[in-house]
Amino acid sequence: MKRKQTLQVNVGWVLIWGWAPVVIQSMTNTPTRDVFATTMQIKELVEAGSELVRITVNDDNAARAVPKIVKNLRDIGISVPIVGDFHYNGHLLLNKFPELAESLDKYRINPGNVGKWEKRDDNFRQIIDCAIKYNTPVRIGINGGSLDDDLLSANMDENSQLENPKTAGEVFIDSMVESALLSVEKAIEYGMPENMMTISVKMSDIQDMVKCYTMLSKKTQQPLHLGLTEAGWSAKGITASSIALGLLLQQWIGDTIRVSITPEPDAPRALEVDVCKYILQTMGIRNFQPLITSCPGCGRTSSDKFQILSKQISDEISAKYIEWWDKYEDFTSTNIAVMGCIVNGPGEAKNADIWIFLPGDGEDPVIPVYVRGKPYRNLKWDKVYEEFMEILVDYFEKKI
Numbered sequence: 001m002k003r004k005q006t007l008q009v010n011v012g013w014v015l016i017w018g019w020a021p022v023v024i025q026s027m028t029n030t031p032t033r034d035v036f037a038t039t040m041q042i043k044e045l046v047e048a049g050s051e052l053v054r055i056t057v058n059d060d061n062a063a064r065a066v067p068k069i070v071k072n073l074r075d076i077g078i079s080v081p082i083v084g085d086f087h088y089n090g091h092l093l094l095n096k097f098p099e100l101a102e103s104l105d106k107y108r109i110n111p112g113n114v115g116k117w118e119k120r121d122d123n124f125r126q127i128i129d130c131a132i133k134y135n136t137p138v139r140i141g142i143n144g145g146s147l148d149d150d151l152l153s154a155n156m157d158e159n160s161q162l163e164n165p166k167t168a169g170e171v172f173i174d175s176m177v178e179s180a181l182l183s184v185e186k187a188i189e190y191g192m193p194e195n196m197m198t199i200s201v202k203m204s205d206i207q208d209m210v211k212c213y214t215m216l217s218k219k220t221q222q223p224l225h226l227g228l229t230e231a232g233w234s235a236k237g238i239t240a241s242s243i244a245l246g247l248l249l250q251q252w253i254g255d256t257i258r259v260s261i262t263p264e265p266d267a268p269r270a271l272e273v274d275v276c277k278y279i280l281q282t283m284g285i286r287n288f289q290p291l292i293t294s295c296p297g298c299g300r301t302s303s304d305k306f307q308i309l310s311k312q313i314s315d316e317i318s319a320k321y322i323e324w325w326d327k328y329e330d331f332t333s334t335n336i337a338v339m340g341c342i343v344n345g346p347g348e349a350k351n352a353d354i355w356i357f358l359p360g361d362g363e364d365p366v367i368p369v370y371v372r373g374k375p376y377r378n379l380k381w382d383k384v385y386e387e388f389m390e391i392l393v394d395y396f397e398k399k400i
Contacts, residue, residue, distance in 0.1 A: 026053055069082070091114065109139065
């Protein structure tokens, strides 16, 4: 399948379009007025691999803080583009605080809450005018929870008069797409270049979200930002987001992605970035770090040594990520397999660059390591982790 070719939109130094890699986005959940906390969380997200970071700009205090946050980031060598997220009062804040408008690399506009009736178009135009003035791209972010009531009601009324009316769900999806396209048309009418806009049509139902993006992709050349909003937390949030994004990416729809997981208390915010990276890498779209294949365990694997070894290797790679990513050419594309017995070990691991299997009960207590499909060395139980990491580093350094 061919990747959908979309217009090129430059957000700071990041390119978003059909020929560029799919870009990972994330969003802070700190109060933006807290300059230090927001700066540190952006740093965390960037170090995890986020290539764009969105922050809430909801009041005067947040607006005043944004230029300070951006300056702090640049002072510590972080050049990630910052996206300002505006709802209800974006037109007021951008005009009241020129330094805010100038410091952001992108504005996110939700057409469903820029205003009501006659004020809607004027408020929307004020944001577009600021974007043009400061040469800043925008995301037209349609959200299922705040879809334009007037547009939806009009479409529902029109549908009810049809001889064969659509379902309410179908009209809702049509209205999401229509809202996005109408907003782009208005922005162009107000003077916004086509290559300065991306679009999203987020909602919380997987099937509706996929239908909506699939329909939208056929009707526009604007780059699409994918996301399943309110996905939930823990396994549910990760699973739902992975399915939703995977279904679209498999059709080569989508130029940027974000996973929106409800964070567990005290959990790192960067989890949503990690999920994005694993989605893209396991689908073969982008490489970020070595992938570790490991078996789930069964009655043959009564020892937990393979589980411990798999975690140790993963932790070491995460700890050395920045150093090794910069140092070793094949770091991101290396596949490692850690297996717990002889039954599936050799077969399941045959496509890995380096694999090891730890014997199960009743098996020969030998720990073989294979490199590029060939036997390389047998390891000792008491030093299996240290010796395996030495082999891995030798592989990265092309010594084996």
